[in-house]
Amino acid sequence: MKRRCRTGLERLVEGEARQYKGLRVGLIANPASVDAELRHASEMFASCPDLRLAALFGPQHGAKADRQDNMIESPDEFEPRLHIPVYSLYGEHREPTAAMLRDLDVLFCDLTDVGTRAYTFVWTMALAMRACARRRNRFVVLDRPNPIGGVQVEGNVLEPAFESFIGMYPIPMRHALTMGELATLMNEEYGIGADLEVVELEGWQREQWMEQTGLPWVMPSPNMPSVETAAVYPGMVLVEGTNLSEGRGTTRPFELAGAPFLDGREMEQTLNALCLEGVRFREAWFRPAFDKWQEELCGGVQVHVTDRLRFKPYRTGLAVVRAAMALGGESFAWRQPPFEYENDKLPVDILAGTDAVRRGLERGAKLEEMEAAWAAGLGEFQRLRSKHLRY
Secondary structure (H helix, E strand, O other): OOOOOOOOOHHOOOOOOHHHHEEEEEHHHHHHHOOOOOHHHHEEEEEEEOOEEEEEEOOOOOHHHHHHOOOOOOOEEOOOOOOOEEEEOOOOOOOOOOHHOOOOOOEEEEEOOOOOOOOOOOHHHHHHHHHHHHHHOEEEOOOOOOOOOOOOOOOEEEEHHHHHHOOOOOOOEOOOOHHHHHHHHHHHHHOOEEEEEEEEEOOOOOOOHHHHHHOOOOOOOOOOOOOOHHHHHHHHHHHHOOEEEEEOOOOOOOOOOEEEEOOOOHHHHHHOOOOOEEEEEEEEEEOOOOOOOOOOEEEEEEEEEEOOOOHHHHHHHHHHHHHHHHHHHHHHOOEEEEEEEOOOOOHHHHHHHOHHHHHHOOOOHHHHHHHOHHHHHHHHHHHHHHHOOOO
């Protein structure tokens, strides 16, 4: 039987924690912050004699992941079982304040990323690192596997003019790094300067996806129900920047895309004619229970990944948007601001980290042409990335 991967959380409580004995610690976590037996990190911290848990911090969707969409802020709360405060890092403050950190010596981060630059947990970590650097608190990442593997990198690198809470540094949409690797890259290459430590994974190999680790999948956010969702997310997240439904309000968010003005059969035929590697498209009709086009019949497609090694999610997302533009005609539109508290840029540009992607789609550029345009920036990222690989 293949030995399962051990997370940074498990390695901490099984022996590494003794170096923090007597220190007051905080923990950034959500429901996916569990060990192989589904025990939550906060309970494990509270029962560990070497850890004095003094505060919890919740990322987007809240520490309980009970808040649904992007623009819903999470309030600060109190954890009655542990008798400690729970601070929101997706509310009035997006990084820990001096008051939140005043009584802490160390801040731990145990969040599941999904391998996509537009997922906000990466940036919650980065902002918390900044805050700890200013106050000289130690910052410790409890590493976890990248659920969609640590090999394939794809997409354009974010441009500085399009920095936001879904992209603060020049990172492509699919980065193929763990949270610990991202933390060291950002800390050393982009000048955060935190007193950073990483409790590494044990037994993870870069080509492994989540199902191969022996670890359970717990939804890290309400619209990330499965590894299949995470697989398509690095490209299908671009659909959020349009007036198409990205499947929110269905049981297959980001795998489904459509709108009342689209015909599912036409979308299927148009996309399958491209012969994209590792993916097939199926005609789909659905009525979102909430969000865009609530209760309206949408025609579109479901994305079915047939070969994970050859599948390119970012190219796929671009292809879906381009097909919708062609078949939707004047009914297709770009989503308008605000988005992630950004009021002056189109959401699709914020998501893509550039306006070049949108402009390329608008002028009918081929997918190969768009990929060639960002190849140099992606190559530079690959060079930096290689310096911070731990596994």
